[in-house]
Amino acid sequence: MTEQTHQIRLHVNGVEHEAAVPARRLLSDALRHDLGLTGTHVGCEHGVCGACTVLVDGQPMRSCLMFAVSAAGHEITTVEGLARPDGELGPVQQAFRECHGLQCGFCTPGFLTTITAGIAENPDPTEDEARDMVAGNLCRCTGYQNIVKAVCRAAELARSGEDGAA
The missing domain is CATH 1.10.150.120 ([2Fe-2S]-binding domain)
Structure with missing residues (x-):
């Protein structure tokens, strides 16, 4: 049986992305696997280590604890989005x-x-x-x-x- 997917729009690092994801897809997995933003690392998968931390509306969030469908409508910043627009380091x-x-x-x-x-x-x-x-x-x-x-x-x-x- 194929798992039902949900079409979502994620606003990541100032760019809007569309993805079809299962309801239980973690934000960390959506960022890495669906959007190709592999800078977010997944360590413990329990929210303890902090390696997967991204900013959601400017606040730190463990992306391994948030569903991708819950992130729709929020501004997400990953490590890739911390550099200046000209590519220089923040x-x-x-x-x-x-x-x-x-x-x-x-x-x-x-x-x-x-x-x-x-x-x-x-x-x-x-x-x-x-x-x-x-x-x-x-x-x-x-x-x-x-x-x-x-x-x-x-x-x-x-x-x-x-x-x-x-």
């Missing part, structure tokens, strides 16, 4: 590069989206606030020191406009 991406905030890179997309939302809410975090900001994301490679440094540096870049963003 402030969080730039800070991760400068501060060596990644190693294997598997968890990085979730950190980048989480931090982007965190800095929008708190544009001048202390080191403790930066640590709290990323506390819900797991990394098996780093000791989080450079990730915390990257949060503070990203906030600095965003405030000063050094990343070129308006």
Whole structure:
């Protein structure tokens, strides 16, 4: 028996996409498999690790916990949407590069989206606030020191406009 699909429109990274998905298709799977946006990584599939975090209407959301049909009508930003329109790195991406905030890179997309939302809410975090900001994301490679440094540096870049963003 063929599973019934639903025709949905997803607004991802400023572009509208149409997809036919089963009702139980996770947003993470729709992004990766239906839209070809493979930057969103799937780790634990239980919402614990944070690797699949995307922004839904500017708020961090575990895409492995949200159905794609529920995302219709919302603005979704994946890691691919964090770069500037000219392709240059956004402030969080730039800070991760400068501060060596990644190693294997598997968890990085979730950190980048989480931090982007965190800095929008708190544009001048202390080191403790930066640590709290990323506390819900797991990394098996780093000791989080450079990730915390990257949060503070990203906030600095965003405030000063050094990343070129308006």
